[in-house]
Amino acid sequence: MKWSTTKIKAFRKNLLAWYDQDKRELPWRQDHDPYNVLVSEIMLQQTQVQTVIPYYQRFIDQFPNVQALAKAPEAKVLKAWEGLGYYSRARHLQQAAQQLVRDYHGQWPTTATGLAALSGIGPYTAGAIASIAFNQPEPAIDGNAFRVFARLFCLTDDITQPKTRLVFDKLIRKLIDPDRPGDFNQAIMDLGSSYMRAKEADPAHSPVAAFDGSYQTGRVYDFPVKTKKKPPKPFAYYALAIHSPQGWLFEQRPSQGLLAKLWDFPLVNQAELKTLLVSDQIREVSHRFAAEADAPLTLTDPGLKPVKHTFTHQRWTMTILTAETAAFKLDYLPARWVSDFSTIEIPTVQKKLLRALNLLPS
DNA sequence: CATGCGTGGAA
């Protein structure tokens, strides 16, 4: 880093003058309440602003402060998160609220290090809250910051490597405006989502075009350097849509792993399905929801097109099979008969199955 | 340190 003190001050001035003029008006920018900042930052992890806005509004209405979130049933928190993805964020967020009430007596830690001790808060979120809510000169290095500074300084470090964060952290600490650290960080993010976005960038009109090494040398899209992710692994499942007079059979997924604690139709692979077809007994479907008493169960292929859904790391193709059966007791099982789908927490992949069966409006 | 963890939109 070879910028002079004068150049650094000019950079801050250009950046913040632009921010003051053109910053996005967002629901979580109405104040600097640490709770509001926390909720927004957790929701914004790996998630676009446009997606977050309605969730943020509803969440703050339903859980207006740390105490309200801490004492809410976990299922209600997950329901508020339904469709947003990365559901462990919701559980960790509530755990952080409970930590604040129980261990901190509602007194927030104000340093990045202190904030990082809270559940679900990593280096980025700690820096964001520390700078925005508590005016601490801490970097908030998200994907935008990586891209913006990689371009400004033509940095070739691979940003997918954890150690690269240290390089950027050291650099940004020299640049961050000590008088307005929160605005500085948010201005970088606004820059990264506009003039310096990943695709269709407009570096020529950026308020810091004169400071942009990648633009000055005609190499904007050479930065940031990142290694590609592995493609998702394919999985083939049969989704068992089992109906009784009491509704549809839903199982609750395990408390850890993909879509933890959310509800879905039982999913079985081909080997499990074969066992089921031989036995014709519901308890053979899976250990997950062995029934107290066997109930006859005949699965039918309704001839629906397979439903596809892609996660970050898995690609599912689900063939829907249906069955009509007598209601059997599920009292002690992580399973329920459901007739009103608004009463359970359902991931988007499961909503696709419900829509294919015309049980939810398209 | 590498991997698992959602979803929706754009090209």
Next chain:
DNA sequence: TTTCCAAGCAT
């Protein structure tokens, strides 16, 4: 259809 991207963190 496929690929990549979008305010990361826990383990």
